[in-house]
Amino acid sequence: MTSKAPSGHFRHLIIAGVLVTCFTAIFYIYYKPSMSWMPCTDKPQPDVCTEACLNVIANKTENTQEKMQAVTTVEPSKDHLPEIVVLIWYWPFGEHFDLNSCESIYGIKSCRLTDDRGQFDQAHAVMFHIRDIGGDLPSLLAMSRPPRQKWVWMDMESPTYSPKLIGAEDLFNLTSNFRRDSDIWIPYGRLVEISDEDEPFQMPQKDKLVCWIVSHWNDNHRRVGFFNEFSKHINVEGYGRHFNRLIDPQDYNKVMSSCKFYLSFENSIHKYYITEKVFNPMRLGTVPVVLGPPRENYEEIIPKDSFIHVDDFQTPQELAEHLKALDQNQEMYERFFSWRKDYVAKSSVFGQEHACYICDHLRKFRSFSIVKDVNKWYFS
Template identity: 85%
Template sequence: MMPSKTPSGHFRHLIIAGVLLICFTAIFYIYYKPSIGWMSCTDEPQPDVCTEACLKVIANKTENTQENTQAVTTVEPGKDHLPEIVVLIWYWPFGEHFDLNSCDPIYGIKGCRLTDDRGQFDQAHAVMFHIRDIGGDLPSLLAMSRPPRQKWVWMNMESPAHSPQLNGAEDLFNLTSNYRRDSDIWVPYGRLIELSNEDEPFQMPQKDKLVCWIVSNWNNNHKRVGFFNEFSKYIKVEAYGRYFGRYVNHEDYAKVVSSCKFYLSFENSIYRDYITEKVFNPMRLGTVPVVLGPPRENYEQLIPKDSFIHVDDFQSPQELAEHLKTLDQNQEMYERFFSWRKHYVSKGSVFGQEHACYICDHLQKHKSFSVVKNVNQWYFT
C-alpha cells in the first residue's frame, strides 16, 4: 500500500507549479507581446517571483530579440548605400597628384571612385579637365565619342587674365568647377568653418615685423606693384620672393607670415570672387590680411568685415601706412581683428582633390541634362 502524501508535500508541489506557470507566462509575454495587443504594461511594480533559471531564459530571449532587430536595421534598403560614381581625372592639375581615396575620409562624400585610368573612360560618369593642361589636345577632344550621359567638367582656378580661351569648345562641357560662386561646382580657395572640439583655442603668435609680403610673380603692369612701390615709401615692408632675392621655402612660410602683424594679400589680377590663399593663409596663421582685389563687398561674402583691411578704404597708400602704424601702437584695436577666431577657423582647399570629390557629390544629387553654352563668354566677359 502506497503511503499518502502529506499536506506539506502537496503545498510544495503547488508552489513549484505556480512558479513554473508564472515563468511560462513571462516567457510567453516576451515572445508574443510585439504582435499581441491584449496584454498591456502598467506602472505598478510587479512581484519578484521568477527563479534565476527563469530570468536567464528571459534575458537570453531579450538579447536575441535585440540582435534580430539590429540585423534588420543594418540591411534596410536606401541607408548609406549610394550608387558608385566614377570620376576620371583626365590630367593631373599642373602635374600635382593627390589621394584618390580621399572623398569619404576627408570630405564625408561616400560612393565615389576617383581614377586617372583612361581605360575606364566608358565607365566614368564624369571627366574632369583642368583647362590649363589641355593645350594642343583640344582637336582630339572635340572628335571624341563619349557616353551620352557622361559629364565633362571644365575645371580651373586661375583668373581670366591667366587662363586660356578654348576656341571651338564653346559647347564641349556640361559643368564648371571654379572659385566663382556662380560655377556649377563651387570650390573657393578657402573657407571659414566653425570650430570643432579638435581645434586648439587661438593664441596670438609672437610678432616682430609690422608688414610683410611674399611675391613671386612680379609684373610692373599689375596694380599691386604700383601700389606697393608707393606704399613702401611710408612704411617698412619686409618683402620676400624671387624678385627681392629672399626666397621663402615651404617650411619657412608659416614662420615668416605668423611673425608679421599685417600681410599684403595683393592679388595678381582683380576679378569677381577671385579671393585666393593669399587671404586665407594669413588668417589661418594669425596675421591680418591687407587686401587688394575685388571690392570690399565681395570679400565680406566670404570673411567677416572686421577680419581684414581693404586698400580701397583709404584715400592713398600713405593714409593706409599711417593707419597701420596707429594699429601697431594700440594692441587692443589690433586684437579686434581676431574676434572671429572665437568661433571659426580658416581652412584652405586642396587643389584638384576637392574639385574631384565635389564633382562626385554634385552628380549624386543632380541627374538632369546640362550643357555650358559658350564657357568663354561666361568666364571671360
Template identity: 65%
Template sequence: MTSKPSTGCLQHIFIASALLLCSAVIFYMYYKPTMSWLPCSDTALPKQDVCTEECLRVLEVENQTQIITDCSAVQEKTPTTQSPVLEKEDTANPHKPEIVVLVWKWPFGEQFDLESCESNYGIKGCRLTLDRNQLDKAHAVMFHVRDIGGEVSNLLTLSRPPRQKWVWMNMESPAHTPQLHGADDLFNLTSNYRRDSDVWVPYGRLIDISEKDEPFKIPEKDKLVCWIVSNWNGNYRRVGYFNELSQHIKVEAYGRHFGRYINKEDYAKVMSSCKFYLAFENSVFKDYITEKLFNTMRLGAVPVVLGPSRENYEEYIPGDSFIHVDDFKTAQELAEHLKLLDQNQEMYEKYFAWRKDYVVQHSAFGQEHACRICDHVRRYKTFRIFKSVNKWYWS
C-alpha cells in the first residue's frame, strides 16, 4: 500500500511551487516587460516593487526554515535570489571615450611630458596635445594667460564646439597678472592656485610619508637667517620688512640686488645650511602661497612667512611648522624670537615635528594643470559659463 504524503509536506511543496512561479514572473518581468499578462503589467508601477512584494508575501509564513529541513526536494528546487541583470549592471565597465586637452602654448615656454597623466597622477584616458589642428576635436583648451595677451582678438574669431571648455590657467597673483580686455566671455573654466578655481592646483602640498622615504635629519647649519630674492622692488611689503629686520639680526641675503647670485646647483645647498629662511611673497593675496614656502620646508629650514594670514597658511601646513611675521608686533620682536630659538635646540627642532608624518610634494607647473583639467572635464559634464574672469580674479 502506497503511503500518502503528509499534509505538512504538501503545504511546503505548494509554497515551493509558488516560489518557482514567482521567480518565473520576475524572469519575464526583466526580459519580456511588454507582455501585459504578467502580474507586473504596465499599469502596475513601479514594476520591481510590485513583484518583489508579491514574492515576499509568499515567504512570510511560519516555520520558514522548516521547509528546508523537512522537504529536501523543495530545497533543491528553491530558486536563487540573485538577479543576473543586476549583476551585469554592477560589474559592467563601459568604455569611456578619451579626453583630449589642447595646450595652446607651452606655459612660459616650459615644455613638459604630454604622456604622463596616468603615471604621475593616476589620471587615465587623457591625451594632451599641442596640435592646433585638433582644436575642433579637443574637449578642452588650456590657455596660460600670461602668454596670450596679444591674441584675444584672434581667439574671439575662432570657431569652437559649443561644449568645449576654454580654461584660463594662471599661477601668478593678481598684482602680477595682466587683465585680458574683451575676454569676459572667452573662458568657462579656471585653473589656479586659488581654492575657489574650478581646477585647483596649489604650488605644493604635504602628503603622507611612505616607506620609500628616508627618515628626515635636520641638515647641518652654519647660517642663522637667509633670503634669496630675484625680484627687488622697494614698494613691496617684503622689502620694507627685510630692511627693518636686518637692523636687528644678521640676514644672509642673496640675489642680483645684493651681488650674490645663486645658481640652481647652489640653491639647495645654501637653503639647507640656513636655520631660518624668509619665505616672503611678492604680494599678499588669499591662497597665494608659493614654492618659496614649500622649497624651504623640503630643504630643511624653518620658513618665516610673509603673505596671507596665519589661518590661511594653516589650511596648507601645520601651525607649528612655520613662523609668521604677523605673530610679532615688530620686526625687532621677531628677531629676538629667532635668536632665542638659535640658543635652544629643543625648541628649534619642534618646528620639524611634521616630518614624522609628511613630506613635501611640489606641483608640476603646466603639466599638472593640463592633466587635472582633463580629469575635471571627464568628471563634470554640467553646463558652465564664466562671465568675467577679470571680475572674479581682481575683485
C-alpha cells in the first residue's frame, strides 16, 4: 500500500517546528552562550538545525570574535600627540627665552617653538609682537601664507603705548594679551592654588610704610597728579630713575618685601590693564595700593580684600589717613593676606607663556577664525 505524502497542514507544522527550534537555539546562543546542552550550540545537531540556522550561529561567533578584538585594541598614547609648530616672527623687545620649555614649565606637550623663518610653511601659527612690526607691515600684507596657518596678534603694552597697524585690520586670526576677551588670555600674573612645594607664608619684616618705584614720569599722568597730593600727607619711600635712587635687581625683592604698602600705579588706564606692579608686591608680601582700571576688573583676578583701590577714597588725603590707621592695627593689616593660606602669586613670563599657550589653543581649537578690525577691538 503506497504511503501518502504529508498533507499541506502537516507540512506547515513541520516547518513551524523547525523554525521554533532554530529560534530557540539562536536565543540561547545570544543570551546563554555557556549552555551547551541545547541544540544548535557550537556543536550543532544536523538532524535538528537547518543550514540557515547553522549560518546564523557561524556569523554570531565571528562577530563575537571581532568585538573581543576591538575591545582589546590599545588606543594611541596621549604622549604621542601630533606636533604643533609655533613660529616666533620677532623676539618680543629682542628678549630671547627657552624654546623648549612648554612641557617642563606649563605641561603643554608636543609643542615646538622656533624662530627659524625657513620653517614658515610648516608652522601652524606665527606669533607677531606688534610693537616690533614697524616698517615691516607692507611686506607682511603682501606675504602668501598657508590657508590654515594662524597669525597671532600679540602685545602686552597698553593701547596708549601700542601702535595702530593701519591696513592690517583683518590680517590676524587670533589675539593674545592681558585682555580677558583676547583669544589666548595671558595676564601679567596669576594667583594659583598653593601646593606642597610652596613654603607656608610668613609675614616679612617691615620697616617702611609706603613705597613707590617709578622711572617713567609724566606730569600729565593721573598717577603723578595723585601722588603729588598724596605725598603731602604721608611719607613715601621713592625709588627709581625719577627719584635718583635706582635699585639693583638683586635688592629688588628685599626692598619690596620691607614695605607695608606699594603704590601699584599704572602709567595708563585701560580695561584689564593690570601689570606686574600688582603681582610683584603680592608675591613678596606687600599690599598693593592700585590706580588703574575699575575695582571690578581687579576683583576678577585677585581677591577683593587683597588690595586697596584709590577710587574707594574721596581724596588722596583720605587714603593717606587710612594707611596710617592700618599701620597701627596689625590684625587689620594682616587680613590683606588671608588669601595666602590657599594661593600664591605667580608672575607671567613675557613672550614664552604666550607662545606656549598659543600652541595649546591650536590643539584644542582648529576651526576657522579671524579678528575683524583688531584696531577697533583694542583701541576703542
